[in-house]
Amino acid sequence: MADFILEIGMEELPADYLKPAGEQLAADIKKLLDEKLVEFKGMAFFYTVRRFTVIIRGIAASQKDLSYEKKGPRADIAFKDGALTEVGKKFLASNSAAEKDIKIKEEKGQKFFFLDIFQKGIHSEKVLAEFLPGIIQGLRFPKSMVWDDSLVTFARPVRWILCLFDGREVRFEFGKVKAGSETRLHKFIHDNKIIKIKDADDYLSVMKKYGIILSQQERRDEIIMKAGEVLRHKKLKLMDDGVLLDRLAGSVESVTATAGVFDERFLFLPEEVIITAMREHQRYFAVCGQDGKFTNSFVNIRDGGTDNNDFISKQHAKVLFSRLKDAEFFYQEDLKTPLEKNNEKLKEAIFITGLGTMYDKMERLKIMASQSKEIFGFEDTTTLQQAAYLSKADLMTNMIGEKEYVGLRGFMGGVYLKNQNKEEKIWRAVSEHYLPNMVGDRLPSTQEGLLLSIIDKMDNIVGFYIAGFKPTGSKDPYAVRRQALNIIYIVLEKGLDVDLAYLIYEDSIAYKKQLGKDTDTSEIIEFFRQRQINYFKDKGFDYDIINSVASGKQMNMLDDLKKAGALAEARKTEKTFNDFAFSMSRIANIVPPKHEINSVDKELFDTPEETGLYAKFENEKGAIASMLKEKNYTGALAALVSFKLAIDAYFEKVLVMDKDINKKNNRLNMLAEIKGAFYAFADFSKLVIDRK
Amino acid sequence: MHFQDLIFTLQDYWKKQGCIIAQPYDMEKGAATFSHSTFFRSLGKRPWKAAYIEPCRRPKDGRYGENPNRFQHYYQFQAIMKPAPENIQKLYLDSLEAIGIKIKEHDIKFNEDDWESPTLGASGLGWQVWLDGMEITQFTFFQQMASITLNPISVELTYGLERLAMYIQGKNSAFDVTWNETTTYGDVFLENEREFSAYNFEHADTAMLLSTLDNFYKEGERIARLNLPIPAYDYVLKISHLFNLLDARRAISIADRPSFIKKIRDLAKLCAEGYLKAAGEANG
Numbered sequence: 001m002a003d004f005i006l007e008i009g010m011e012e013l014p015a016d017y018l019k020p021a022g023e024q025l026a027a028d029i030k031k032l033l034d035e036k037l038v039e040f041k042g043m044a045f046f047y048t049v050r051r052f053t054v055i056i057r058g059i060a061a062s063q064k065d066l067s068y069e070k071k072g073p074r075a076d077i078a079f080k081d082g083a084l085t086e087v088g089k090k091f092l093a094s095n096s097a098a099e100k101d102i103k104i105k106e107e108k109g110q111k112f113f114f115l116d117i118f119q120k121g122i123h124s125e126k127v128l129a130e131f132l133p134g135i136i137q138g139l140r141f142p143k144s145m146v147w148d149d150s151l152v153t154f155a156r157p158v159r160w161i162l163c164l165f166d167g168r169e170v171r172f173e174f175g176k177v178k179a180g181s182e183t184r185l186h187k188f189i190h191d192n193k194i195i196k197i198k199d200a201d202d203y204l205s206v207m208k209k210y211g212i213i214l215s216q217q218e219r220r221d222e223i224i225m226k227a228g229e230v231l232r233h234k235k236l237k238l239m240d241d242g243v244l245l246d247r248l249a250g251s252v253e254s255v256t257a258t259a260g261v262f263d264e265r266f267l268f269l270p271e272e273v274i275i276t277a278m279r280e281h282q283r284y285f286a287v288c289g290q291d292g293k294f295t296n297s298f299v300n301i302r303d304g305g306t307d308n309n310d311f312i313s314k315q316h317a318k319v320l321f322s323r324l325k326d327a328e329f330f331y332q333e334d335l336k337t338p339l340e341k342n343n344e345k346l347k348e349a350i351f352i353t354g355l356g357t358m359y360d361k362m363e364r365l366k367i368m369a370s371q372s373k374e375i376f377g378f379e380d381t382t383t384l385q386q387a388a389y390l391s392k393a394d395l396m397t398n399m400i401g402e403k404e405y406v407g408l409r410g411f412m413g414g415v416y417l418k419n420q421n422k423e424e425k426i427w428r429a430v431s432e433h434y435l436p437n438m439v440g441d442r443l444p445s446t447q448e449g450l451l452l453s454i455i456d457k458m459d460n461i462v463g464f465y466i467a468g469f470k471p472t473g474s475k476d477p478y479a480v481r482r483q484a485l486n487i488i489y490i491v492l493e494k495g496l497d498v499d500l501a502y503l504i505y506e507d508s509i510a511y512k513k514q515l516g517k518d519t520d521t522s523e524i525i526e527f528f529r530q531r532q533i534n535y536f537k538d539k540g541f542d543y544d545i546i547n548s549v550a551s552g553k554q555m556n557m558l559d560d561l562k563k564a565g566a567l568a569e570a571r572k573t574e575k576t577f578n579d580f581a582f583s584m585s586r587i588a589n590i591v592p593p594k595h596e597i598n599s600v601d602k603e604l605f606d607t608p609e610e611t612g613l614y615a616k617f618e619n620e621k622g623a624i625a626s627m628l629k630e631k632n633y634t635g636a637l638a639a640l641v642s643f644k645l646a647i648d649a650y651f652e653k654v655l656v657m658d659k660d661i662n663k664k665n666n667r668l669n670m671l672a673e674i675k676g677a678f679y680a681f682a683d684f685s686k687l688v689i690d691r692k
Numbered sequence: 693m694h695f696q697d698l699i700f701t702l703q704d705y706w707k708k709q710g711c712i713i714a715q716p717y718d719m720e721k722g723a724a725t726f727s728h729s730t731f732f733r734s735l736g737k738r739p740w741k742a743a744y745i746e747p748c749r750r751p752k753d754g755r756y757g758e759n760p761n762r763f764q765h766y767y768q769f770q771a772i773m774k775p776a777p778e779n780i781q782k783l784y785l786d787s788l789e790a791i792g793i794k795i796k797e798h799d800i801k802f803n804e805d806d807w808e809s810p811t812l813g814a815s816g817l818g819w820q821v822w823l824d825g826m827e828i829t830q831f832t833f834f835q836q837m838a839s840i841t842l843n844p845i846s847v848e849l850t851y852g853l854e855r856l857a858m859y860i861q862g863k864n865s866a867f868d869v870t871w872n873e874t875t876t877y878g879d880v881f882l883e884n885e886r887e888f889s890a891y892n893f894e895h896a897d898t899a900m901l902l903s904t905l906d907n908f909y910k911e912g913e914r915i916a917r918l919n920l921p922i923p924a925y926d927y928v929l930k931i932s933h934l935f936n937l938l939d940a941r942r943a944i945s946i947a948d949r950p951s952f953i954k955k956i957r958d959l960a961k962l963c964a965e966g967y968l969k970a971a972g973e974a975n976g
Contacts, residue, residue, distance in 0.1 A: 011781055012819060014804035143806060145817040147776060147833050149844050156817065157833070159778070176778075188795055192782065251801070258799070282825055283803075300825065302799040312799045315824035318864075322761060348945060 001041070002166030004056040004128070005200040008136060008174075009160035009184055012049050015250030017155050019216070021139045022047035026054055028135045036131075037064040038124045046214035048253045049303075050187065053214060055200045059165075063121030070095065072113030075104050079113075088113065125165040129172040129179075132163070136174050150175035160184060160194075167199040185210045186253055189304045211254045211304060219249035226257035227299045231287060234259075236297055239286040244279050251283075254304035259287070260313040264296050266324045269331055270415050276405055277323045284320070327405070330398035339416045340389070342396035349395060352467045356515055361459060362392045364510045368455045371506055376451055376498050380425075384448050387429035390417060391452060394430075410434040438482060439489045450490055454503070457483040462507040466519045470527070484531045491557050492535070501525050501555040525555055532557055541568055548686035559631060563682055566633040576644060583647040584640075584684035587675050590656055590668075597672045604666040609653040613646045614670055621677050628680055640678055695857045695871045698791055699745055699769065702851065705790040706743030706771050709783060714744035719926060720933040723748055724770035724850055725809060731925070734774060734837045734846040735964055736973040743771040745853070749933060751940035754889035757882045760865030761855070764888050764940075765881065769851040776833055776847035784821070784831065784849055792860060799824050807832045811932055813839035813957040816848070828856055838964030839957065898943040905934040912959050921966030928960045 006029070013021075026045035033040060033056075041058030072078065078088030084099065092098065095115055103114040141155040152158075152175035163170040163179040172179050183203065185193045190210055197203045204214075213219045223245060227238050266274060271286075271294045278284040278298050287297035300316050302309075346359035365388035372378040394413030399405045405412070414431020418424075425448050432444035433452040444450045464470060464480050471480045491498060504521050512518040529550050536546040545567045549560040571577045605611045620639055627636040656671070658664040678684070693701070703713050714729045724730060724746035733740040746768050754764030777783060781802075785795055802819040807830060809815070818832035830850040834842055854866040854877070863869050867878030912927025935952050938944050944952060 012802040012804070143817060145833055145835055146843065147845055148778075149775065151843065187781075188800060251803075300799070303801070305796060305799070308797040311797075312824050315826065315859075316799075319825040 001058040002061060003200040004040075004054075004059045004124075004165050004170075005162065005197075005203050006052075006054045006132065006170075007160075007162035007183055007203070008052045008158055009162070010050060010052075010154065010158045011156045012251075013155050014142075015049065015247045017141050018047040018049070018052075018250045021141060021155070022052055024139055025052050025135065028138065029054055029056075029132075032127070032131050032135065033059075033124075036127045037066070037121065038062075038127060039064065047216065047250075048212065048214060048219075049251050050253060051183075051214075053203075055204075057200075059124055061166075062123045063127060065121050066117070066119040068117055069103075070115045070117045071107075072115065075111035075113055091115075125168065125170050128163075128165065129170050132170070132179075133172050133174050136161075148176055162197055162203070164197065164199055164203075186212055186304055189254065213254055216246075216249050219252065219255060220245055222255040223249055223257065223301055226255050227259075227285060227301075230257045230259040230299065231297070234297065235290055236287050236295060237290065238299060239275075239288050239294075241279065241285060244283065244285060248283060248301045252301060252303035256302040256304055256306065256309070258300045258302055258309045258313045258316070260284075260298055260300065260317040260320070262296050262298065262317055262320050262324060266328060267294075267296055269324070269327060270412075272408055272411055273327050273331065273399070273405065274324065276408055277327055278320065280407065281323055281404060282316070282320055284316070326402075327399070330402060330405070334397045334399055334412075334416060335419060338420055339393045339397070339413060342393040343389070345396040346392055352463050352469070355463050355467050355511075355517070358392050358395060360514055361463075362389065364459055364507070364514060365389075365391060365452070365455055367510045368459070368503070368507065369452070372451055372455075375503050375506065376496065378447065378451055380448075383423070383425050384429070384451060386423075387426045387433075387448050387452050388455065390422075390426065391430050391433055391456065436486050436489060439485050443490060443493060450494055450496070454487050454490055454496075454498075457487050458500075458503055458507055461487075462504060462511060462519070462521075462524060465524050465527075466508075466511055466517050470523075480527075481531065484528055485535065488528075488531055488535050488557060492561055495558055497556065497558055499554045499556045500528060501553060504528075504555075528555060532560070536561070536564060542571070544686055544688040545571070548682040548684060551683045551686065559633075562631060562633045563637075566637045567682065567687075569634070570637055570641065574641060576641070578689055579648070580641050580644045581684060581687040582689050583644050583651075584678060585687070585689070586651060587647065587671050588679065588685045591672045591675060592668075595668050595672060598665070598669050600670045600673060601666050604663055606663070607654050609646070609650045610667070610670075613643075613650045613674075616643065616646050617674050617677070624677060625680075633681070636681055640681065643678075693792060693857075693860050694873070695853070695869050695877055698853060698857050698860065699767075701791050702769050702787065703743060703745075705787050709741070709743075709771075709773075711741040711743040711771060711773070714742045716744060716746045717929075719929045720749045721746070721929055722750055722932065722936060723809070724768040725812065725814065725848065726929060726932070727770070728922070728925070730770065730772050730846075730848060731812065731837065731960075732922070732964075732967050733772065734834050734842060734848075735840065736968050736971050737844065738774075738971070739844075740772065740774045740846070743769070745769050749936070751888075751892035751937050754885060754892050754940070756889040757867065757878075757885035760867065761858070763854070763866070763881070763885055764892055765884060766866075767853040769853050771849040772846055774846035775844035780847050780849075781831075784829070787849075788823075791856070793823065802831070805830065805832070810953050811935075811956045812837065812960050818847075823859065826855060826859060828852055828859070838960045840961070840964055840968075892937060892940040896937050896941050898938060898941050901934050901938050901941075902943070905931050905938070908934065909955055909959065913962065916959065916962040916966055919966055919970070921963040921970065924959070924966065925963040928956060928963060931959070932956050 022045055026043060030043060039060040040056050044055045046053040072091040073087050078085055078091060091113060095117065097115050101115055104111050105114050137152055144153040144155055146153055147157040158174060158177055160182060161174060161177050161179040162181065162183045164181055169181050170179055181196055182194050183197050185195060195206060197206060207214055213222060231237055275286050278286055284298040284300050287295050287299060289295055343359065346362055347357050349358040351358050351361045366385050369384040369388040370381050372381050372384050378384065390413065394400050394409055394416065397412060399412050400409050410433055411431050414427045417427035417430055425446060428446050429448035429452045432449040433456055435442055435444050435453060444453050461480055461483055464478050469478050504524050508518045508521050532550050533546050537543065541564050545564050549563045600614065624636055624639050627639065656667045707713055717727045721727065727746050729742045729744055747765060748768050749765050751764050753762050755762045789795060801822040803822055805818055805820045807816045807818060814834065814837045816832040816834040820827045821829040821831055828851060832848045834846045834848060836842060857869045858866055861869055867876065867882050869877040871877055871880060908927050908930045912924050916924035935956065
């Protein structure tokens with residue numbers, strides 16, 4: 001048993017490319033070894049900004065030998081008139097066998113050629129050498145490049161490959177790079193020095209000795225520790241920022257922390273602005289006091305090195321100073337004019353190509369806000385309309401107009417409105433209406449904010465459909481899917497009682513009135529239904545229950561969720577749920593789709609089961625309807641379930657398709673009426689009946 | 693190190709790496725990439741190594757000389773090598789040492805950068821190089837130029853000279869940077885910045901510029917079709933600059949921007965195709 005190591009050495013990769021590619025590399029190598037029957041005990045993988053490393057422990061020297069019986073052509077085809085036919089010869093030749101090796105065996109009354117095949121496993125090194133170039137070339141990156149005329153691609157140039165099997169070089173080439181036994185040390189601290197490696201253990205000790213931290217987790221820990229050290233004497237601490245921490249840990253091979261300060265005068269700026277300048281532009285950690293209060297300190301992470309840290313900190317502070325000075329200028333300029341003055345400028349900003357300006361969009365948001373009573377049952381339409389009116393104005397401010405701060409859109413609008421002493425409900429709604437960024441993220445904290453968020457996102461989605469930018473396959477450049485999921489997330493998380501189909505319809509009308517363009521809304525509803533189905537699946541519902549509730553012209557997902565809950569509960573607790581589902585589908589299936597429904601004539605009833613079922617129905621239909629109206633779905637479902645016996649008895653005794661056409665039609669009328677009332681709950685015909 | 697010595701040192705360094713020391717092209721341009729030495733020479737198979745200083749104009753970035761670090765006219769120092777040498781990162785770091793920046797004493801970062809010039813139809817991958825938090829160089833492996841996929845690949849290093857000089861001299865304003873013992877950068881360019889900012893933002897005649905742009909575009913297209921790609925490319929430079937001027941005057945609406953940019957890109961592509969054809973490397 002041997003050890004194996006592969007290290008791909010490259011020029012600095014983007015930090016967020018590392019983890020997915022590192023995982024893929026390990027998974028692809030594992031898959032290769034499994035497929036090729038190369039056994040091994042364990043595997044570890046690492047990544048840094050300059051290397052991907054895979055170490056395999058206890059790897060077999062060669063593939064497992066393989067022996068099996070291989071079936072060939074039919075004996076009477078392969079062997080005729082006492083000699084091998086072309087077919088027979090070909091079979092032997094392709095397996096390097098001779099006539100004496102042939103075994104004849106019978107299968108289902110037919111005789112076939114068989115051969116005993118024995119394959120000696122080849123050396124594992126050879127397997128790896130053959131397939132590693134393909135695996136390396138197959139690594140997927142958001143963007144790849146070519147750097148020389150070998151035309152191989154990778155996220156950045158690959159400059160060396162270390163590959164050792166039991167201490168021996170595994171020979172292969174990737175582009176112009178020949179795999180060998182050399183690695184390179186830290187680029188700055190040890191001048192990228194080339195050093196020979198003996199085996200996997202030697203590699204790990206060399207990395208350790210020269211201060212290269214291979215593990216992302218260890219680099220994260222190291223950053224936190226080193227930052228803590230430079231802040232401790234000032235009684236300060238890092239503000240939590242997992243994303244930045246990951247990014248920085250993916251940008252260095254060793255860790256040095258430097259702490260700096262910026263001019264206190266900038267502390268009047270909103271904290272979010274300063275943090276954006278530090279984190280997005282300069283990749284500095286924000287720092288707070290032990291009490292959590294934001295301070296004018298920051299921490300920068302350097303890729304190793306101990307010299308000159310004070311000077312370096314001062315230089316960083318200088319750069320930050322000019323960033324903050326810019327931000328200060330934007331902020332003060334913006335405060336000089338009331339935010340709504342910017343609305344005029346929205347007429348210059350394109351929303352979606354062919355779909356007018358951001359001003360048009362703002363007007364549509366206002367229209368939808370004015371209908372919020374009908375759509376959402378939300379009374380204070382005036383406030384919501386004002387919020388909609390002001391929601392996009394910050395796009396034209398100095399701060400958000402600079403793309404560096406665009407991540408603060410909405411938020412800055414809120415800041416400026418608050419500064420103008422606007423009502424809290426309004427500034428909060430504007431501030432938070434881009435939330436959530438994804439499912440699970442923070443939601444707007446007010447009702448106005450939630451509704452504005454939904455209206456805004458739905459306007460985008462309908463717009464993208466009209467403009468022809470609907471998502472297809474893996475392509476969704478405008479993140480339409482994510483926006484739809486975010487709407488569903490808001491609706492269900494906050495329990496909003498809203499028919500989204502109605503909202504889509506009204507949105508489409510608003511577009512039509514304003515720009516003379518609309519789209520087939522049923523396509524958008526279908527798109528939402530797909531998202532809804534996925535969302536419910538993630539919540540653990542059976543797919544047939546989801547299908548039965550996620551249907552119909554209305555799209556009230558809160559109702560659907562409650563109904564799905566009631567059905568799931570019934571499936572769990574009611575022994576007769578299957579029978580009930582079966583009864584419900586019988587009622588639906590027997591009525592032809594083209595049946596013209598008329599009122600039921602009780603005079604034509606001629607069996608007690610018929611009379612009994614209809615009497616029970618007439619007796620309870622009011623209660624069922626009001627339970628549905630009151631959204632008491634557990635109660636409504638229980639009432640429906642109680643019909644099972646009567647329905648079964650009915651189908652037992654009554655011949656629906658009677659010869660007497662009047663009787664037949666009357667029975668179909670009755671069943672259609674019952675179906676109509678019952679299927680208002682869900683499309684029970686979609687339930688899968690377990691007949692076990 | 694004075695401003696001029698910074699230039700001399702970089703020229704000397706890249707001369708030793710086998711680059712010809714080219715001189716600026718005599719027309720307005722927004723970046724050194726627009727120069728013949730990069731635009732044309734990154735196309736096709738023939739090897740090329742050049743380094744040069746290039747004056748650049750970005751009318752919108754003018755601040756009347758009041759911002760220490762933003763100007764409508766500034767210098768880029770450019771090194772371009774085709775094919776890209778295997779040890780190009782090392783060559784670059786050594787160039788910093790040459791101008792007195794000791795790598796071990798500083799915080800150097802290679803931060804990812806997807807570079808793109810929609811007007812030239814050019815793109816590449818590489819890094820922004822940060823020195824103690826300040827961006828000092830764009831380091832790009834070109835993938836496309838004039839919408840043509842490149843092979844071999846050129847590497848382009850673009851140094852921001854004013855920033856580097858400020859850093860090296862410890863100045864807070866580029867106008868205080870010493871050009872030599874007696875003259876500052878401000879002595880040379882402050883009045884220039886004031887006047888051009890006023891012209892770019894306030895006085896440029898937009899109607900004249902628009903119609904000139906249109907005429908230049910037509911002339912460029914005509915010349916390109918006469919198989920004279922190099923003179924035709926002058927018109928790419930001219931209309932690109934006129935576009936930037938109009939943009940500074942806010943005379944181009946957001947809606948119209950893409951069609952202007954496309955015009956320039958299309959003309960650049962015509963020139964590039966003509967250039968390759970003349971070099972016997974059609975569809976390069």
